[in-house]
Amino acid sequence: xxxxxxxxxxxxxxxxxxxxxxxxxxxxxxxxxxxxxxxxxxxxxxxxxxxxxxxxxxxxxxxxxxxxxxxxxxxxxxxxxxxxxxxxxxxxxxxxxxxxxxxxxxxxxxxxxxxxxxxxxxxxxxxxxxxxxxxxxxxxxxxxxxxxxxxxxxxxxxxxxxxxxxxxxxxxxxxxxxxxxxxxxxxxxxxxxxxxxxxxxxxxxxxxxxxxxxxxxxxxxxxxxxxxxxxxxxxxxxxxxxxxxxxxxxxxxxxxxxxxxxxxxxxxxxxxxxxxxxxxxxxxxxxxxxxxxxxxxxxxxxxxxxxxxxxxxxxxxxxxxxxxxxxxxxxxxxxxxxxxxxxxxxxxxxxxxxxxxxxxxxxxxxxxxxxxxxxxxxxxxxxxxxxxxxxxxxxxxxxxxxxxxxxxxxxxxxxxxxxxxxxxxxxxxxxxxxxxxxxxxxxxxxxxxxxxxxxxxxxxxxxxxxxxxxxxxxxxxxxxxxxxxxxxxxxxxxxxxxxxxxxxxxxxxxxxxxxxxxxxxxxxxxxxxxxxxxxxxxxxxxxxxxxxxxxxxxxxxxxxxxxxxxxxxxxxxxxxxxxxxxxxxxxxxxxxxxxxxxxxxxxxxxxxxxxxxxxxxxxxxxxxxxxxxxxxxxxxxxxx
Amino acid sequence: xxxxxxxxxxxxxxxxxxxxxxxxxxxxxxxxxxxxxxxxxxxxxxxxxxxxxxxxxxxxxxxxxxxxxxxxxxxxxxxxxxxxxxxxxxxxxxxxxxxxxxxxxxxxxxxxxxxxxxxxxxxxxxxxxxxxxxxxxxxxxxxxxxxxxxxxxxxxxxxxxxxxxxxxxxxxxxxxxxxxxxxxxxxxxxxxxxxxxxxxxxxxxxxxxxxxxxxxxxxxxxxxxxxxxxxxxxxxxxxxxxxxxxxxxxxxxxxxxxxxxxxxxxxxxxxxxxxx
Numbered sequence: 001x002x003x004x005x006x007x008x009x010x011x012x013x014x015x016x017x018x019x020x021x022x023x024x025x026x027x028x029x030x031x032x033x034x035x036x037x038x039x040x041x042x043x044x045x046x047x048x049x050x051x052x053x054x055x056x057x058x059x060x061x062x063x064x065x066x067x068x069x070x071x072x073x074x075x076x077x078x079x080x081x082x083x084x085x086x087x088x089x090x091x092x093x094x095x096x097x098x099x100x101x102x103x104x105x106x107x108x109x110x111x112x113x114x115x116x117x118x119x120x121x122x123x124x125x126x127x128x129x130x131x132x133x134x135x136x137x138x139x140x141x142x143x144x145x146x147x148x149x150x151x152x153x154x155x156x157x158x159x160x161x162x163x164x165x166x167x168x169x170x171x172x173x174x175x176x177x178x179x180x181x182x183x184x185x186x187x188x189x190x191x192x193x194x195x196x197x198x199x200x201x202x203x204x205x206x207x208x209x210x211x212x213x214x215x216x217x218x219x220x221x222x223x224x225x226x227x228x229x230x231x232x233x234x235x236x237x238x239x240x241x242x243x244x245x246x247x248x249x250x251x252x253x254x255x256x257x258x259x260x261x262x263x264x265x266x267x268x269x270x271x272x273x274x275x276x277x278x279x280x281x282x283x284x285x286x287x288x289x290x291x292x293x294x295x296x297x298x299x300x301x302x303x304x305x306x307x308x309x310x311x312x313x314x315x316x317x318x319x320x321x322x323x324x325x326x327x328x329x330x331x332x333x334x335x336x337x338x339x340x341x342x343x344x345x346x347x348x349x350x351x352x353x354x355x356x357x358x359x360x361x362x363x364x365x366x367x368x369x370x371x372x373x374x375x376x377x378x379x380x381x382x383x384x385x386x387x388x389x390x391x392x393x394x395x396x397x398x399x400x401x402x403x404x405x406x407x408x409x410x411x412x413x414x415x416x417x418x419x420x421x422x423x424x425x426x427x428x429x430x431x432x433x434x435x436x437x438x439x440x441x442x443x444x445x446x447x448x449x450x451x452x453x454x455x456x457x458x459x460x461x462x463x464x465x466x467x468x469x470x471x472x473x474x475x476x477x478x479x480x481x482x483x484x485x486x487x488x489x490x491x492x493x494x495x496x497x498x499x500x501x502x503x504x505x506x507x508x509x510x511x512x513x514x515x516x517x518x519x520x521x522x523x524x525x526x527x528x529x530x531x532x533x534x535x536x537x538x539x540x541x542x543x544x545x546x547x548x549x550x551x552x553x554x555x556x557x558x559x560x561x562x563x564x565x566x567x568x569x570x571x572x573x574x575x576x577x578x579x580x581x582x583x584x585x586x587x588x589x590x591x592x593x594x595x596x597x598x599x600x601x602x603x604x605x606x607x608x609x610x611x612x613x614x615x616x617x618x619x620x621x622x623x624x625x626x627x628x629x630x631x632x633x634x635x636x637x638x639x640x
Numbered sequence: 641x642x643x644x645x646x647x648x649x650x651x652x653x654x655x656x657x658x659x660x661x662x663x664x665x666x667x668x669x670x671x672x673x674x675x676x677x678x679x680x681x682x683x684x685x686x687x688x689x690x691x692x693x694x695x696x697x698x699x700x701x702x703x704x705x706x707x708x709x710x711x712x713x714x715x716x717x718x719x720x721x722x723x724x725x726x727x728x729x730x731x732x733x734x735x736x737x738x739x740x741x742x743x744x745x746x747x748x749x750x751x752x753x754x755x756x757x758x759x760x761x762x763x764x765x766x767x768x769x770x771x772x773x774x775x776x777x778x779x780x781x782x783x784x785x786x787x788x789x790x791x792x793x794x795x796x797x798x799x800x801x802x803x804x805x806x807x808x809x810x811x812x813x814x815x816x817x818x819x820x821x822x823x824x825x826x827x828x829x830x831x832x833x834x835x836x837x838x839x840x841x842x843x844x845x846x847x848x849x850x851x852x853x854x855x856x857x858x859x860x861x862x863x864x865x866x867x868x869x870x871x872x873x874x875x876x877x878x879x880x881x882x883x884x885x886x887x888x889x890x891x892x893x894x895x896x897x898x899x900x901x902x903x904x905x906x907x908x909x910x911x912x913x914x915x916x
Contacts (some may be wrong), residue, residue, distance in 0.1 A: 049797075056796045067720070068718075068728070068779070069780070071727070071824055072720055072824075074720070074721060074726070124800070127801065128797060128798075128800045130803040131799070131801065132795055132855055133816075133848050135816045135820050135847070136813075137813075138813045139810065142810065161817065163725065163821065166821060167817075174793070175795075178792040189781065212773060241720040242719055242721075243720050275691070275694075276691055278699075280695075280701055281722050282721055300790070304831050385741075385750065386748070388693070454797075466798070474788045498709070546708055547714075551675065551774065552716055552773055552774045552777065554716060
C-alpha cells in the first residue's frame with residue numbers, strides 16, 4: 001500500500017525553481033561516480049541521451065535495447081520538429097510563452113513546475129543538438145530556420161526536413177556510441193527487459209531476455225532508468241512501430257510503480273486512413289501539411305462523386321467554418337474529434353468512406369508545384385507510395401490515428417517513480433504533457449529528460465547511497481524474478497491453440513479503439529471492461545505460439561507483449577471511466593457543451609490519477625495527486 | 641499537365657467500387673535457414689488473395705498467419721517503423737535490395753508493383769559481414785562498429801555554445817543533410833558485388849565532415865571509420881550498385897569525397913606524427 005504521493009515539487013517562483021532544485025540536489029564526486037552502475041532500458045531519444053550523459057559524467061552504464069541498433073528506436077519517426085523558446089524570430093516567444101502554451105495545450109492537467117522546466121530546458125537542447133551535428137534547416141545567412149507548427153502562433157519549431165526525429169536520434173545515438181567506444185557504456189542490443197527487480201524496497205536491477213538465444217539473465221544496478229516509450233500499440237493500429245510495447249513499463253507497474261493517467265492518449269488527425277484487415281500499422285502525414293492543406297468533406301450524405309466534381313458550394317470546410325481563429329490549425333484533439341464527427345455522420349470519403357480530404361489545390365494554384373514540392377515533397381511521395389494516388393492531382397485522404405500516449409509511469413519532479421531508484425524518462429513517464437501533447441513537444445521532452453534532468457536527479461539519489469552496497473544478482477529477489485520470467489516464457493512457448501497472437505492483438509485493438517478511442521462513454525467503457533478480460537481468457541486458452549524459446553522467435557516475443565497490453569487496456573478503460581470529464585485527448589460524451597466542445601471539471605478532476613497494481617484480477621487502487629495552479633489560471637480552451 | 645488539372649486517371653483508386661480491385665495470387669520462393677550455422681534452403685509458398693494495396697511486408701504477415709495456423713513456423717523477417725525510416729527491414733527481392741521500386745525501402749514497397757501469377761524470390765541480405773541469424777534476418781552490428789570508431793562529434797552534454805553562434809552556409813547544411821539521410825539499412829552492402837560498405841561509411845563521414853562543427857575531428861574520424869569499415873567489409877570498385885539500391889538515393893559522390901578526405905587524413909596525421 002502506497003502512502004501519500006509526494007511529487008517533491010520545488011519551492012519558490014517558477015522561474016527559479018529548477019535552478020534552486022539543481023543546487024539542492026546532492027553531487028557525487030568523480031571518484032565515486034565510477035562505483036555506481038546505472039541501468040538504462042531503451043535507447044531512443046530519452047534513453048540514448050541519458051545513457052550518453054551519464055557515461056560522460058563517469059558512471060558505469062549498462063544500456064539495453066531490443067533493437068539490433070539504438071538508431072532504430074521509434075523516435076526516428078517524428079517528422080515535424082522540436083520546439084525551443086529561442087525567440088530567434090523576434091516574434092514574441094519566451095520561456096514563459098512556451099510554458100503557457102504547453103500547459104494550456106495539455107488542458108491544465110500537468111504540473112506547472114514540470115512544464116516550466118521543460119520550456120526552460122528547451123534552449124539548451126537546441127544548442128546541444130547543433131553542436132553534435134544535427135543538420136537543422138537553415139536560412140541563407142547560415143543561421144537556423146524556424147517554423148510555426150501545430151497551431152502555435154509563434155515560430156519556435158526547429159526542423160530537419162521531414163526527419164527531425166531521425167536526425168535528433170542520430171545525434172543522441174552518436175553520443176551514445178562515443179561512450180560505448182570509450183568503455184563507459186556497456187551496450188546490450190537485442191535484449192528485451194522482461195522484469196524489474198525490486199530488492200529491499202528499491203529498484204535493484206532488471207531481467208532481460210536475449211532475443212537471439214532466448215537466454216534469460218539478471219543485471220544489477222544502483223539505479224534503473226526506463227525510457228521505453230509509449231503504449232499506443234494497445235490499439236493494434238497506431239502510428240507506432242511494430243515492436244513498440246508497454247512490457248517494460250507494465251512489469252515495473254506490477255512490481256509496484258504507479259501508472260498515471262493511462263486514459264490520456266493522443267489521436268493524431270493527419271494519418272492515412274486504414275485499408276483492410278491486412279493493415280499492420282498506420283502512417284502519419286506530418287501535421288505541417290495542415291499549414292497549407294484545407295480539410296473538407298462533401299456537404300451531402302453519401303456523396304460518392306470524385307472530389308474534383310464536387311463544386312465549391314457543396315464542400316464543407318468544417319474546421320474553417322467552426323473555428324475562425326485557428327481554422328485548419330486547431331490542436332490535434334479538436335481536429336481529430338471533428339473528423340470523427342463528419343465520418344460518423346456518413347460524410348466520409350474514399351473507398352471505405354473512412355477519411356476526410358486534405359486538399360492542396362489552393363496552394364498549388366497560388367505557389368506552383370515546385371514550391372509545394374520543396375516544402376512537402378517527401379510527404380507527397382510517401383503518400384503516393386502507400387496509396388497509389390498522386391496528391392499533386394487529387395486531395396489526400398486522411399483520418400485520425402493513435403499516435404502518442406501522454407499517460408505513463410508516475411514520476412515525481414525528479415523523474416523518479418514511487419519505487420526508490422526507478423527513474424522514468426521520455427514518453428514512458430506521464431510528466432509533462434497533461435491530457436494532450438502539443439506538436440513538436442515530444443522530442444523536446446525526451447531530450448530534456450535524458451540530457452538535462454535525469455543526469456542530475458539520478459546523481460542526487462546515488463549520493464544518498466554512497467557506502468551502501470546495493471543488492472547484487474545473488475540476492476533472492478533476482479532468482480525469484482528470473483524464475484518467474486522463465487515460467488512465463490515456458491507457458492507461452494507451449495501454447496498451441498488455434499489462433500495467432502496477431503489475431504488476438506487485432507481483436508483487442510478493435511475493442512480499445514471502439515470504446516476508448518476518440519470519444520468515450522460510460523456505457524462503452526463498461527462494455528470494454530467486460531469484453532477485455534473475456535478476450536484475454538480466450539487468448540490464454542487458445543493462442544498458438546509456434547517454435548522454440550531457445551531461438552529468435554517473434555511470435556513468442558509478441559505473445560508476452562500482447563498479454564501486457566490486455567492488462568493495460570483494462571486499466572485504460574477503468575481510468576477513462578473514472579475520469580468523468582472531458583479534457584484533452586480524453587473526451588467523454590456525457591461531458592460536452594451544446595456545440596459538442598469538451599467540458600472539463602476542475603472541481604473534481606484537477607488531479608493526476610495514479611493507479612496501483614493490486615494483483616491479477618483484482619481492482620487496482622486509484623491514488624490522486626492534486627494539481628495546483630499558482631501561475632496560470634485554468635480556463636476553457638477555446639480555439640474559435 | 642498542370643498539377644491542379646483534374647484527371648480522371650488519378651482518381652482511379654478512389655473511384656473503385658467498395659470491394660476494391662482484384663487480388664493477386666503469387667508464388668514465393670523464400671530463403672529458410674534455422675540459424676547461423678544451419679544450412680539454408682529455398683521453400684516455395686503460395687500467397688493467394690493478396691490485395692494490391694498491401695505492402696510487401698503485410699503480404700508476408702498474411703502468409704505467416706497462414707503458416708502458423710497450418711502448424712508451421714512463420715518466416716522470420718525484421719521490420720519496425722514500416723515508414724521507411726528506421727532501416728530495420730531489408731529483403732533481397734528477385735535479386736534486388738529492397739525490390740524493384742527505386743528509392744523505396746522494403747516496408748514501403750506495395751504489392752501493386754507486382755502482377756498476378758508472379759513468382760517472387762525473397763532472400764536475406766547477402767554479405768560476409770552480415771551473418772544470417774535466421775531466415776531473412778541478418779546481423780548488421782558491423783555498421784554500429786563503424787559509428788563507434790568515430791561517427792560523432794565529441795561534445796559533452798552542457799558544453800555546447802549557443803546554437804546560432806556558428807553560421808553554417810545553407811548549401812553545406814543541405815549537402816550534409818543529403819548524407820545524413822542514410823537510414824543504416826545495409827542495402828548498399830547487399831547490392832555491392834564486393835559487399836563493400838563504402839556508401840554507408842561515406843554518408844556517415846560526410847554528414848559530419850561537411851559541417852563546421854565536424855572540422856576538429858575531421859581527419860581522425862575519416863581514418864578511423866574507413867579503417868574500421870575495412871576490417872569487416874569488402875573494397876569498393878565503383879560499380880555504383882549501392883546508389884541504385886539506396887532507399888534514400890544517397891549519391892556515390894560522397895564516396896569520392898571520403899576517399900579524398902582519407903588520403904588527406906593520412907598526410908595530415910603523418911605531419912602530426914612528425915611534429916611530436
